[in-house]
Amino acid sequence: xxxxxxxxxxxxxxxxxxxxxxxxxxxxxxxxxxxxxxxxxxxxxxxxxxxxxxxxxxxxxxxxxxxxxxxxxxxxxxxxxxxxxxxxxxxxxxxxxxxxxxxxxxxxxxxxxxxxxxxxxxxxxxxxxxxxxxxxxxxxxxxxxxxxxxxxxxxxxxxxxxxxxxxxxxxxxxxxxxxxxxxxxxxxxxxxxxxxxxxxxxxxxxxxxxxxxxxxx
Amino acid sequence: xxxxxxxxxxxxxxxxxxxxxxxxxxxxxxxxxxxxxxxxxxxxxxxxxxxxxxxxxxxxxxxxxxxxxxxxxxxxxxxxxxxxxxxxxxxxxxxxxxxxxxxxxxxxxxxxxxxxxxxxxxxxxxxxxxxxxxxxxxxxxxxxxxxxxxxxxxxxxxxxxxxxxxxxxxxxxxxxxxxxxxxxxxxxxxxxxxxxxxxxxxxxxxxxxxxxxxxxx
DNA sequence: TGCAAATGTTACCTACGGTAACAGGAGTCT
DNA sequence: AGACTCCTGTTACCGTAGGTAACATTTGCA
Numbered sequence: 001x002x003x004x005x006x007x008x009x010x011x012x013x014x015x016x017x018x019x020x021x022x023x024x025x026x027x028x029x030x031x032x033x034x035x036x037x038x039x040x041x042x043x044x045x046x047x048x049x050x051x052x053x054x055x056x057x058x059x060x061x062x063x064x065x066x067x068x069x070x071x072x073x074x075x076x077x078x079x080x081x082x083x084x085x086x087x088x089x090x091x092x093x094x095x096x097x098x099x100x101x102x103x104x105x106x107x108x109x110x111x112x113x114x115x116x117x118x119x120x121x122x123x124x125x126x127x128x129x130x131x132x133x134x135x136x137x138x139x140x141x142x143x144x145x146x147x148x149x150x151x152x153x154x155x156x157x158x159x160x161x162x163x164x165x166x167x168x169x170x171x172x173x174x175x176x177x178x179x180x181x182x183x184x185x186x187x188x189x190x191x192x193x194x195x196x197x198x199x200x201x202x203x204x205x206x207x208x209x210x211x212x213x214x215x216x217x
Numbered sequence: 218x219x220x221x222x223x224x225x226x227x228x229x230x231x232x233x234x235x236x237x238x239x240x241x242x243x244x245x246x247x248x249x250x251x252x253x254x255x256x257x258x259x260x261x262x263x264x265x266x267x268x269x270x271x272x273x274x275x276x277x278x279x280x281x282x283x284x285x286x287x288x289x290x291x292x293x294x295x296x297x298x299x300x301x302x303x304x305x306x307x308x309x310x311x312x313x314x315x316x317x318x319x320x321x322x323x324x325x326x327x328x329x330x331x332x333x334x335x336x337x338x339x340x341x342x343x344x345x346x347x348x349x350x351x352x353x354x355x356x357x358x359x360x361x362x363x364x365x366x367x368x369x370x371x372x373x374x375x376x377x378x379x380x381x382x383x384x385x386x387x388x389x390x391x392x393x394x395x396x397x398x399x400x401x402x403x404x405x406x407x408x409x410x411x412x413x414x415x416x417x418x419x420x421x422x423x424x425x426x427x428x429x430x431x432x433x434x
Numbered sequence: 435t436g437c438a439a440a441t442g443t444t445a446c447c448t449a450c451g452g453t454a455a456c457a458g459g460a461g462t463c464t
Numbered sequence: 465a466g467a468c469t470c471c472t473g474t475t476a477c478c479g480t481a482g483g484t485a486a487c488a489t490t491t492g493c494a
Contacts, residue, residue: 234440237440237441267441267442267443268442268443268444270441270442270443271441271442271443274440274441
């Protein structure tokens with residue numbers, strides 16, 4: 001196997017151990033993307049052409065491997081989100097661009113998304129593999145990131161820092177849940193979803209009138 | 218092989234099978250709330266005073282048991298949410314009441330919350346995602362429920378049904394993520410969180426001005 | 435009484451995460 | 465050279481989990 005394609009770092013300056021670790025991570029990535037989040041350590045080892053104990057020497061336990069794997073993807077996603085978020089544009093455009101960036105990412109690589117957001121818990125009795133250690137970090141990091149941008153660029157008056165964090169996590173959760181639902185059912189185009197969510201954030205819920213002939217009111 | 222001999226009993230009396238099933242479910246509930254979502258079938262059987270195969274005869278597999286367990290709590294939570302949602306009050310008050318109901322529920326019983334939000338759907342050899350198939354996650358049901366209420370009571374013009382679903386899932390996700398973060402860090406009171414989220418939904422993000430001296434803008 | 439169904443058991447299987455214990459190869463120090 | 469260490473790699477094994485087969489027992493009812 002000559003899969004020497006390294007993503008960004010310079011291979012000639014990496015120690016052998018680091019290069020090996022990277023190879024293993026890429027093999028793990030292939031397996032996880034093929035077999036889903038429940039991929040077994042044996043399968044990953046087989047894909048890498050080696051056996052289990054080596055994986056354990058490199059990553060400690062399954063949680064370590066999955067954390068390393070998740071970190072790569074979350075960092076990449078966060079970087080692109082930050083770009084959309086920090087763009088010099090009007091607020092609504094930034095919001096729409098960020099929503100679209102996120103949705104495009106999960107649309108382009110749903111397997112990665114499923115791995116990051118819905119890790120397998122395949123072995124309930126395990127020692128220390130918890131969803132909170134993987135999916136929560138991504139959502140939390142996105143929420144904190146967004147909170148910083150809000151607090152930095154939006155004038156919210158007193159208590160702004162706390163409010164910005166509430167909004168950051170809330171908006172991220174909105175994006176995540178809507179994206180998850182959308183990815184499963186595909187009830188509309190991505191652009192329509194982005195518009196709908198942006199409209200929601202822009203107060204259209206408050207502005208809309210009551211429906212005539214509502215039940216019992 | 219399936220006959221109706223059990224259903225022809227009087228409706229006001231539960232069959233022995235149903236009573237047994239209920240007992241098992243309550244035992245499972247105790248164990249799950251004590252040991253977390255990773256509770257083993259053996260532990261549940263022991264708590265119920267019986268052995269594994271009986272559980273499997275009643276619920277098929279672990280997923281079945283967990284689905285039955287989740288359904289009970291989900292139904293209870295959804296009922297109280299629906300009450301807040303359908304109250305004859307102004308929209309903002311209904312929104313705040315619903316948010317508060319949800320947050321109060323997860324605050325009162327975080328164990329139940331953790332179980333519902335992270336159900337151990339780990340099925341060996343899953344090779345994909347059956348999410349939304351057997352154990353319709355709580356978030357989805359809440360999203361659909363909210364969408365119905367929105368579509369029913371809010372005048373959204375053309376495309377209202379689709380937009381209502383987008384908003385339903387989005388708002389539920391916002392509530393969920395903010396609640397999850399809040400439950401972990403407790404950065405403010407419940408009432409403050411409710412106000413912050415309601416303000417967000419009421420378009421305060423769009424109404425707020427840009428902050429003076431923002432970076433590069 | 436007899437018979438079928440439901441309830442219960444023990445014992446076992448497979449698969450997974452995780453861990454010894456051991457075998458070689460490449461440098462390195464004396 | 466030889467010994468010493470570090471890294472890679474192996475086979476074999478353990479404990480526990482989900483899930484099932486086969487057998488024993490009670491129950492309900494014609």
